[in-house]
Amino acid sequence: MTQENQPVTDTRPEPPDAGTEQEILTGFLDFLRATAVYKAEGLSDADAARRVLPSLTTVSGLLRHLADVERSWFRERIDGQADVPTRWSDEEPDGEFLVGPDDSLAEIIKDYEDACAESREVLSRYGLDDVIPHSPSGHNVRWVVTHMIEETGRHCGHLDIVRELLDGTTGE
Template identity: 40%
Template sequence: MSEIMIDEQGRPEPPASAGEAATLLGFLEWLRGTIAWKTDGLTDAQLRHSLPPTSMTLGGMLKHLAFVEDYWFNHTIGRGEPIEPFNSADWDADEDFDWNSAAHDGGDELRALWRTAMDRSRTLVNGLIEYQPGAMEAVHGPEGRRYSLRWILTHMVEEYARHAGHADLLRESIDGLTGE
C-alpha cells in the first residue's frame, strides 16, 4: 500500500495510479478536504454569509453535503433511515430544508453533522469494497431505482466538485482566501 500524500491545505492527494475504487475514493476524499479547507476557521456569521444573487452559504453547503452523504450512502446503499435532522424534517414544507435550516445552526454543529455523515459513509463504502467482491457492480436503491456503487461514487465526486467551486467564490468573498 502506498503512502498517502497530504497537500499544503491538509487534503489527501488522490492516487496517481490505482484501481477504480481507490481512484474514485481518492478524489472524493480530496474534494471533502477542499470543503473542509474552505469552511474551517470561519465564524457562525461567516458561515451564514451569502454572495447575492444566490442565497447559498457555506453553512448551508455543509448541511447539504451531510444530507447528500447520508442519502446516497446510508439510505440508498445501506438502506438505513435518514439521520437526524433529516429524518424528522418537513421536506414537503421546505424542499431545500438542508440549505435553509443551516441559518439556525452553529458552525460547530454543522461541521459535526457533516463529519458524522462522512464517517458513516466511509465505514459503509469501505466495508462493501473490502467484504463484498464485485461491490462496484452491485446495485442498490430505494423506490425501485437501481444504482451501482460506481455510479454513486462518481455522482458524489461530481456533487463535491460542483460545490467546491461554489465554496471558492463564497470563501473569497468572506475573507479573501483564494485557492483552487
C-alpha cells in the same frame, strides 16, 4: 480578510497516483470532501452563515447540504437504512440551506465529517458493481461514488466563490 476569519493549514489528503478503481475513486472523493471543509475552516460562524448571493447559498448551508446528500445516497439508498435524517422535507425542500444565528460552523463541519465517515463505513461493505436495491433507477455503487465526486466537486466550486466574496480568500 476580516479579523475573525483566520487562515488554515492545508492538510487535505492527496488522491493516490495509482491503485484499484475503488481506491482512486474514493481517494478523489475524500480529497473533495476535505476541500469542502478546507474552504470553510477559519471563517466565523456569522460569515459562514452570511448570504452573499441572491439564493440561500452560504458556506454553512453548503456543508449541511453535502452532509444530507452523503447520508441520503450512502445510508439510505445503498444500505437501505430507514429514518436517515435530512434537513430537507416536502414542506421545506431547501431546509438544509437554512442557517440561523445560533448555528455553529464547528458543529456543522463536525456533522459533515461524521456523515462522510458514515458513508465510508457503508461503502466498505459494498463493491462498485453492486446494484443498489433501494434505487428506483437501478444505479450501482460505482454510479453513486461517481455522482458524489461530481456533487462534492461542484459544491467546492460554489464554496470557492462564496469564500472569495466573503473575505477575498482564493486558492485550491
